[in-house]
Amino acid sequence: MLEYNHSKIEKKWQDIWEKEKTFEVLNDFKRKKFYALVEFPYPSGQGLHVGHPRSYTALDIVARKKRMQGFNVLYPMGWDAFGLPTENFAIKNNIHPAIVTKNNISNFKNQLKALGISFDWSREIDTTNPKYYKWTQWIFLQLFKKGLAYKSESSVNWCTSCKCVLANEEVVNGKCERCSSEVIHKVKSQWMLKITKYAQRLIDDLKLVDYPEKVKAQQINWIGRSVGAEVDFETNLGDKIKIFTTRPDTIFGVTYLVISPEHPLIEKWKRNISNISEIKKYQEEAQKKSEFQRTELIKEKTGVKIEGIYALNPVDGNKVPVFVSDYVLMSYGTGAIMAVPAHDKRDKEFAEKYSLPILKVIEEFSGKEIICNSEFLNGLSPQVAKEEIINWFKKNKKGQEKINYKLRDWVFSRQRYWGEPIPIVHCKNCGYVPLDESELPLTLPEMEKFETSSTGESPLINAKDWVETTCPKCGQSAQRETDTMPQWAGSSWYFLRYTDPANEKELASREAIDYWMPIDWYNGGMEHTTLHLLYSRFWYKFLYDIGIVPGPEPCIKRTSHGLILGENGEKMSKSKGNVVNPDDIVRDYGADSLRIYEMFIGDFEKHTPWSTSGMRGSRRFLERYWGLQNILKESDIEPNQKLDALFHKTIKKVSDDIESLKFNTAIASLMNLINKIYDQGFISKEHLKVFTLLLAPFAPHITEELFSKCKLGEGLVCKQTWPIYDLSKCVDEELEIVLQVNGKLKGKVTSFRGVNKEEILKLAKELEGFNKFIQGKEIIKVVYIQDRLLNVVVR
RNA sequence: GCCGCUGUGGCGAAAUAGGCAGACGCACGAGACUUAAAAUCUCGAGGUAGCAAUACCGUGCCGGUUCAAGUCCGGCCAGCGGUACCA
Numbered sequence: 001m002l003e004y005n006h007s008k009i010e011k012k013w014q015d016i017w018e019k020e021k022t023f024e025v026l027n028d029f030k031r032k033k034f035y036a037l038v039e040f041p042y043p044s045g046q047g048l049h050v051g052h053p054r055s056y057t058a059l060d061i062v063a064r065k066k067r068m069q070g071f072n073v074l075y076p077m078g079w080d081a082f083g084l085p086t087e088n089f090a091i092k093n094n095i096h097p098a099i100v101t102k103n104n105i106s107n108f109k110n111q112l113k114a115l116g117i118s119f120d121w122s123r124e125i126d127t128t129n130p131k132y133y134k135w136t137q138w139i140f141l142q143l144f145k146k147g148l149a150y151k152s153e154s155s156v157n158w159c160t161s162c163k164c165v166l167a168n169e170e171v172v173n174g175k176c177e178r179c180s181s182e183v184i185h186k187v188k189s190q191w192m193l194k195i196t197k198y199a200q201r202l203i204d205d206l207k208l209v210d211y212p213e214k215v216k217a218q219q220i221n222w223i224g225r226s227v228g229a230e231v232d233f234e235t236n237l238g239d240k241i242k243i244f245t246t247r248p249d250t251i252f253g254v255t256y257l258v259i260s261p262e263h264p265l266i267e268k269w270k271r272n273i274s275n276i277s278e279i280k281k282y283q284e285e286a287q288k289k290s291e292f293q294r295t296e297l298i299k300e301k302t303g304v305k306i307e308g309i310y311a312l313n314p315v316d317g318n319k320v321p322v323f324v325s326d327y328v329l330m331s332y333g334t335g336a337i338m339a340v341p342a343h344d345k346r347d348k349e350f351a352e353k354y355s356l357p358i359l360k361v362i363e364e365f366s367g368k369e370i371i372c373n374s375e376f377l378n379g380l381s382p383q384v385a386k387e388e389i390i391n392w393f394k395k396n397k398k399g400q401e402k403i404n405y406k407l408r409d410w411v412f413s414r415q416r417y418w419g420e421p422i423p424i425v426h427c428k429n430c431g432y433v434p435l436d437e438s439e440l441p442l443t444l445p446e447m448e449k450f451e452t453s454s455t456g457e458s459p460l461i462n463a464k465d466w467v468e469t470t471c472p473k474c475g476q477s478a479q480r481e482t483d484t485m486p487q488w489a490g491s492s493w494y495f496l497r498y499t500d501p502a503n504e505k506e507l508a509s510r511e512a513i514d515y516w517m518p519i520d521w522y523n524g525g526m527e528h529t530t531l532h533l534l535y536s537r538f539w540y541k542f543l544y545d546i547g548i549v550p551g552p553e554p555c556i557k558r559t560s561h562g563l564i565l566g567e568n569g570e571k572m573s574k575s576k577g578n579v580v581n582p583d584d585i586v587r588d589y590g591a592d593s594l595r596i597y598e599m600f601i602g603d604f605e606k607h608t609p610w611s612t613s614g615m616r617g618s619r620r621f622l623e624r625y626w627g628l629q630n631i632l633k634e635s636d637i638e639p640n641q642k643l644d645a646l647f648h649k650t651i652k653k654v655s656d657d658i659e660s661l662k663f664n665t666a667i668a669s670l671m672n673l674i675n676k677i678y679d680q681g682f683i684s685k686e687h688l689k690v691f692t693l694l695l696a697p698f699a700p701h702i703t704e705e706l707f708s709k710c711k712l713g714e715g716l717v718c719k720q721t722w723p724i725y726d727l728s729k730c731v732d733e734e735l736e737i738v739l740q741v742n743g744k745l746k747g748k749v750t751s752f753r754g755v756n757k758e759e760i761l762k763l764a765k766e767l768e769g770f771n772k773f774i775q776g777k778e779i780i781k782v783v784y785i786q787d788r789l790l791n792v793v794v795r
Numbered sequence: 796g797c798c799g800c801u802g803u804g805g806c807g808a809a810a811u812a813g814g815c816a817g818a819c820g821c822a823c824g825a826g827a828c829u830u831a832a833a834a835u836c837u838c839g840a841g842g843u844a845g846c847a848a849u850a851c852c853g854u855g856c857c858g859g860u861u862c863a864a865g866u867c868c869g870g871c872c873a874g875c876g877g878u879a880c881c882a
Contacts (some may be wrong), residue, residue: 011815214876214877217877218877220798221798221878243882245882247882327882328880328881334880339882346880347882350880404881406878408827483879530877601807607875608808609807611822613821614807615822616798617820617821647810663810664807666808668820670819672819673819675819690875736815738815739815748815751826762804780862782862783814785814791863793862794811
């Protein structure tokens, strides 16, 4: 027998699959379909990380198994190639980003091919290809036409290192999600997408999909729905202060109001405020605080009382003072709150610092909370009081019920070169004018320098010939929008393009979309939960609303793989020197061993450290599989009933486990089976075929080789039919029954299926080792679980 | 603070639906083969006590339900992740 030469074998079969177009999908819309998807990578200069194959192999196993089960499987791959690292590399090395992208893609693609993942490369997409981003721009135009894309000047997050704005979702702990640099606030005019219009639906429709609880919870948390009321407080100047509260039932406990430093009423009132200079000073200080300072520092409450202004509590007419404080944010609710220091931690802190009265309006009464000091609400539970007071507001026209969301509109422009141009023209007469769809794609201008200016302008502003254009509406001279789209744009709809990647008339044909969508199984990282996953759900709902896609959700089932950490248990990073390069592993152990290892390493969804000796163990398993050809019995032999039953059990186990993400136990059951085969000392051709088919999705190359070498069947393994188990053969006739006394294990007895309680009890009593525990004792109860366990309860 | 997840050998982890805790693998130990080593094969192994049969203890902690609890219920603790002056 030849030695197991993984390099030779793997190259051989990869070439055959490529030559024979084994994994190319046909648009046969009559067959049952299965759409398996993994998040397409950003083709970075570093190349593939060992974490990538974990996700890709998992769904490759699913895809390969589904094909063997007769499904028409779409398992595509592409490149999310716009983005900052490429642009920064291009600037530093003075190469065009398109060239950097091309090189990186070519490297990634070779690495992926060496892993033997069954992607249909004929459907490869690249978000930086104008033929692709034409449709990203097209979707933007549809959003614009429906009023969901708009330009607005507001305070936005600004990364001081990337020199560009960030979406709310891209700020992590006050720092840039990508480069961890400081994020500050800047007032800038930006393109925004009205994701807030979809807030409720993004929550509600989570009921329709099979996502991990963790993902659903994070999205719901991020959207941050809260139910309360908006209430108007009259002031001595006649203007009303509109506040938002989730606890309108505590309104009798209000002792002051707080408005945010950016609140527009301050400007309106400036002549009537006696301490206006002090207020102005406070406003300036608040403005200077960075995102980091606002979130990271231990904050002592600060604020200034607005002198000359007071408000009236709508329920009792009491005068209440008004403060300015930066613990109230302009960007949430109405930018003003009613303070109830007795029942709110933050209000209490503030009240204590400024010696403001604290009035209790909830007391405990026999373990339950009831309202007190609140006139007509007294004695009610907070729940009921809430309803009562809202009715009162409505009747007296003082306020109403209100639902607020923490989710904010998506800041959609970036001051960078390497992104999709926004297809909008600025015209002095007509305002923001969209390009005609026939003008798409609006391609990036060729440029030599891509540096961002320190003033925060996009590099595109220097492409004078490109910027200067005419207004599509009035024909007068006008300028193009110079900001580009964020990296999240291209990935918000890419899964639709895979269904029909070469279509030049539509983003994909309706027929292809209807057939392939929604995605049956989508695996990706947890870090995209409130970014890509939320954005793409939003876009998909929009496309549903304008009749492009057939349903409200892009994917039925979402799973998330855990990270592969360094051997020392820490996250892999160059600086820690614990990075494992997949190329080295493929070279030394083979792609099949790497695939087996990464699937066997532990619970798919959990983080787990890399282990080189574990890697060797996986290789050892494949060598044992390879060695089965040494004990192959060509002629028909007596089937061992026990081993045959184990084969059927293993088929069931592997089939079920692949569906439920338990690749580790699927492999464990195959290891167990191979151990039992070696115990028997030989394997029949039929059994070797079944074993090969079961192992094939996990280790596709070695199984093809053995299949052809041992002539186990015609054609390729990946084109065979998935083995079917016979449930009646999964059972052993002979079985072990556990014997317990008072619930403790005291022995075992071998018997036959279907034996009854009395027979087992008789057998048990004949066993000296068991009988001594019940002899001379009173038997209170005998519990018997058919074919499993006997428990004798004695006193 | 709030939300979510996770706590099981030296390590990665298994355990349908309450029914033998630790499958499978790694590392380890002993043996076989070898001049020797590596590789491979065989055997062993949760802890404590014991030569041993065996006994007792054991799934983060405390309590409960049950003939029987890693699994169910109540109360905690720890770690990880998300989120946060969000009113």
